Amino acid sequence: MDKSSREVADVFSSYTIDQLNGLVLRMRAFAKKRLGDYNDNHNGQQKLDFVFNVFQKALTDIRKWDKDKCDFENFLFGVLKSEISAYHEKAKRRKPPEEEDGSDESYILDIPVYSEEVGHDDLLFDEIDNKKLKENYVTLLKDSGASDLEMLIFECWCENIYKPSEISDFLEIDTTEVYNAVKRLERRKSKLNSQVK
């Protein structure tokens, strides 16, 4: 037995069933966003199956958790992202070019498949080195009809403020408002991504 699966088993045992339920539902919502809303059949797998597979792979050493690189939940979300990206890559390979429907989910295909799991935390994310890129994106957001709140949330992300509660405190607004604005921003993002380098 690998050290990783024992560590995963230990962390699982520290969660209550309610906490695990919450975690699965968060991942379920995330999978829904990444896999699209159209239906719940993805080559015979439902969205929940993707989530369940993540847990099973983490517990049986197929996906290894390096706890020095990221915390447990970030690791699970990283694996989920990677699994969904792999699914999209596979679907893309199998799809004949003439049948492409121009779906606005194309942004998903930009996400690399990670051979080893590292979660999504990465020091490289900490710097925006291209100010012009950010300004362009702000213009694109504005032109697409983004609200002031959506723009402010985007600014928060650029300033490394990511947690909904922190954004809500920083902007002095209710978390529900942040939630709704992020969902609008997310839909907008999928349309704008093709225009961002």
Place this chain on the structure above:
Amino acid sequence: MSNLKNKIDKGITEFYLNSDIELIKKSLEEEGVDVAKESAEISNFLKRLKFTQTAIVTQENHQALLDRIVEKFQDAINRNIEKPIATLINLVETKQMSVQFRNLDKLTPEEIKEIIKGKNLVDLMDELDNEES
């Protein structure tokens, strides 16, 4: 992926990682997901997961205990400690094991495991501890 895309990607991921769970449920329901039905599926899955997790921990604990017992027997053989050696010889005789198991000095860890196979490891460990004290 550019840094900007990474920022946006991270912002959205953090949002799902940290949003209030009631908001997530409400949102899924609004988007047509039967949360009650899926909760039942999740609950069944988590029961299976807990079972696997317990099995992993139990298996690892069993392996650790087995390794400690083997070490204790090897130590007893090396230091010629009478009681643990007698326990081992008794097991070999009771199980009518072949000659190779009777030469204690040459026993490998795997052979010791074979000799104690089927014994309750917790009881055996207690027995060895008692013999030491």
